[in-house]
Amino acid sequence: MDKVQSLSKASKDLMLKEPYYGFFLIMLNKLWDGKRVPTAGVSKNGINYQLAINPEFWESLTENQRLGLLKHELLHIAFGHLTMFFKFTDRRLANVAMDMEINQYIDRDWLPGGEYTKEEFDIIKEQAKLDIAEARERDAPMEELKAIADKVPCRGIMIEDYDDVELDTKAGCRYYYDKLKKLQDEKKQNGTCGSPSMDDLLDSIDEGDVPDHSTWEEFENMTEAEQKLIERQLQKVLSDAKEQTIKKRGTVPGEIEGVIIIENIEPPKFDWRGFIRRFTGVSTKVFTKKIRRKENRRFDANPGLKVKMRQHMLLAIDTSGSVSDNELKEFMSEMHHIYKCGVDITIVQCDTRIRSIEPYKGKFEMSVLGRGGTEFDPVLNYFNENLKKYTSLVYFTDGECNASVRPKGNILWVLSEQSSMNDELPGKVIKLEL
Numbered sequence: 001m002d003k004v005q006s007l008s009k010a011s012k013d014l015m016l017k018e019p020y021y022g023f024f025l026i027m028l029n030k031l032w033d034g035k036r037v038p039t040a041g042v043s044k045n046g047i048n049y050q051l052a053i054n055p056e057f058w059e060s061l062t063e064n065q066r067l068g069l070l071k072h073e074l075l076h077i078a079f080g081h082l083t084m085f086f087k088f089t090d091r092r093l094a095n096v097a098m099d100m101e102i103n104q105y106i107d108r109d110w111l112p113g114g115e116y117t118k119e120e121f122d123i124i125k126e127q128a129k130l131d132i133a134e135a136r137e138r139d140a141p142m143e144e145l146k147a148i149a150d151k152v153p154c155r156g157i158m159i160e161d162y163d164d165v166e167l168d169t170k171a172g173c174r175y176y177y178d179k180l181k182k183l184q185d186e187k188k189q190n191g192t193c194g195s196p197s198m199d200d201l202l203d204s205i206d207e208g209d210v211p212d213h214s215t216w217e218e219f220e221n222m223t224e225a226e227q228k229l230i231e232r233q234l235q236k237v238l239s240d241a242k243e244q245t246i247k248k249r250g251t252v253p254g255e256i257e258g259v260i261i262i263e264n265i266e267p268p269k270f271d272w273r274g275f276i277r278r279f280t281g282v283s284t285k286v287f288t289k290k291i292r293r294k295e296n297r298r299f300d301a302n303p304g305l306k307v308k309m310r311q312h313m314l315l316a317i318d319t320s321g322s323v324s325d326n327e328l329k330e331f332m333s334e335m336h337h338i339y340k341c342g343v344d345i346t347i348v349q350c351d352t353r354i355r356s357i358e359p360y361k362g363k364f365e366m367s368v369l370g371r372g373g374t375e376f377d378p379v380l381n382y383f384n385e386n387l388k389k390y391t392s393l394v395y396f397t398d399g400e401c402n403a404s405v406r407p408k409g410n411i412l413w414v415l416s417e418q419s420s421m422n423d424e425l426p427g428k429v430i431k432l433e434l
Contacts, residue, residue: 003032003055010066017067019250021074023241025051028074039154041215042073042082047229048237049077052215061112068110068156075102078238078256080367081173082219083227088177093184095210096201097176099157104170105255106156113155118197121155128152157201157211164195170255172356172369180205235365254371262329262364268337269330269432275412276311276341312344314390315360316379318397319370320351327416328368330432331396334414335360338394346390354378376425380405399425 001009007030015022029050040053051073061069076082081098088094108114113121131148159167159176167179180202183193187202204210222230242252315335317328339345345360351370376395380403383393392410399415399422411427421431 003058006058006066007053010063010070013063014067014070018071018253019248020241020245020252020256021071023244024074024078024237025070027237027241028077037215038212040069040073041213042077043215044218044230047226047233049082049230049234064107064110065112068106068112068114071106071110072099072102072156075105075255076213077234079173080231080234082216083222083231084173085213085216086220090177090181092205092208092210093177093180094173095213096157096205097173097180098213099211100159100167100176101170101173103156103158105253108158111156111158113153114158116153116155118158118161121153125152162195162198162201165193165198168353170369174356174358231365260325260328260332260366260368262332262336265336265364266330266333267434268334269417269434270334270414270430272334272338273341276313276338276343311391312346312389313338314346314348314383314386314393316348316350316383316393316395316397317368318351318374318376318395319349319355319368320374320398320400321371322374322400323398323416324418327398327418328366330416331414332364332366334396334432336362336364348379348382350375350379352378354382357382374401376401376403377405380407383411384408399429 011022011025014025029045029048031050031052032055033052034054034056037052037054039057040051042049043052044050051070053069058066058069076098079098079102081102085091085094085098088097103111116124128148128151132145135144135148159169165179165183168175183195183198184202184205187193187199192199193202219230238256242256245252315338317331319328335345335347339360339362346357347360347366348357349355349369352373352375355369374397376397379393379395383390384405384407387409390409392412393407394412394414396414396416398419399413400419402422402424403426406426413422413425413427413429415421415429415431417432417434419431421429423429
């Protein structure tokens with residue numbers, strides 16, 4: 001079976017085992033690239049994505065590993081990693097953090113090296129090091145050294161390899177990036193981060209031994225217009241794959257179901273400008289601008305200053321399983337109206353725990369993380385610990401829970417239109433209604 005036939009077979013197998021990703025794969029252009037791509041990668045094709053595969057690497061994989069490879073690249077696309085990647089300061093850490101995130105959604109048997117435990121894999125690596133050292137002592141040719149090195153199987157990054165640092169599961173690449181950065185700083189300061197396995201990983205990162213995402217460079221210098229076009233095209237592809245999966249009575253995976261898009265912004269259901277005027281707090285930012293129309297009282301012939309206050313609000317979204325997609329769209333529409341009032345916004349997603357903390361920049365789509373149970377306390381604790389950072393907390397929820405932590409600052413609970421009123425929540429509670 002040649003490479004084209006084996007790719008066709010892998011595509012059909014993926015369609016049978018995970019229909020959504022099978023449909024997604026059909027919609028992408030695929031090409032063989034043995035020069036630029038050492039393993040596989042996603043590159044740009046107009047306003048679309050395309051999949052590039054190194055044929056030699058492809059031939060080295062088992063059938064299950066080929067499925068894992070395809071799903072791995074599709075997840076990078078679906079999770080928006082290719083446009084998000086360049087927002088991280090340390091791209092080597094981002095490389096690892098993103099693979100840490102998506103490999104959790106892939107069957108371990110599909111991942112390279114997944115058949116070994118971390119201990120078994122370390123033994124193989126150590127033996128290879130000893131064999132290479134012995135071969136070098138007798139001046140063995142490069143071909144023999146390469147053959148020994150090739151005996152060490154490729155291994156995907158799996159968070160279970162680092163149980164001693166207690167990483168949360170399926171917590172998002174930003175979480176893993178921040179964790180890796182903190183551990184890296186501890187290692188630089190103390191010589192170790194307290195975990196031998198993580199020390200090894202951080203050493204590998206420092207040496208440049210990270211997942212190869214070199215094809216992503218094509219996405220770095222896109223204009224804002226190009227980025228919007230490619231993001232809209234991606235959302236269409238994801239939506240089409242979802243529609244085809246449902247038509248064939250397949251199941252849309254939870255990690256994809258969480259992508260929420262609002263096509264139209266509805267009129268606001270609450271007076272956000274009035275709320276913002278009433279709830280100015282200590283974290284209001286002060287902006288100054290020089291203007292010629294105003295006389296400077298201290299220095300003649302110099303421009304005066306215009307002072308403008310700007311708030312930084314924390315908006316929390318309940319991403320538990322009881323909150324429907326329609327409720328999430330309702331919340332996103334209201335958040336956009338708050339953003340249009342000219343305030344800085346940070347969004348925190350939480351079900352039983354905080355899933356992400358990200359600045360909001362007016363986008364109409366959001367990857368929703370969580371879909372578990374409901375707990376309000378994690379966000380309330382975070383808010384209480386950062387009172388000087390935020391003027392107020394607005395918590396969007398269906399209200400199907402109570403809180404044991406008392407907020408120390410201004411809080412507004414916003415219940416969806418279809419939810420029941422919950423007057424037991426601490427603070428002011430409103431229900432969205434037209």
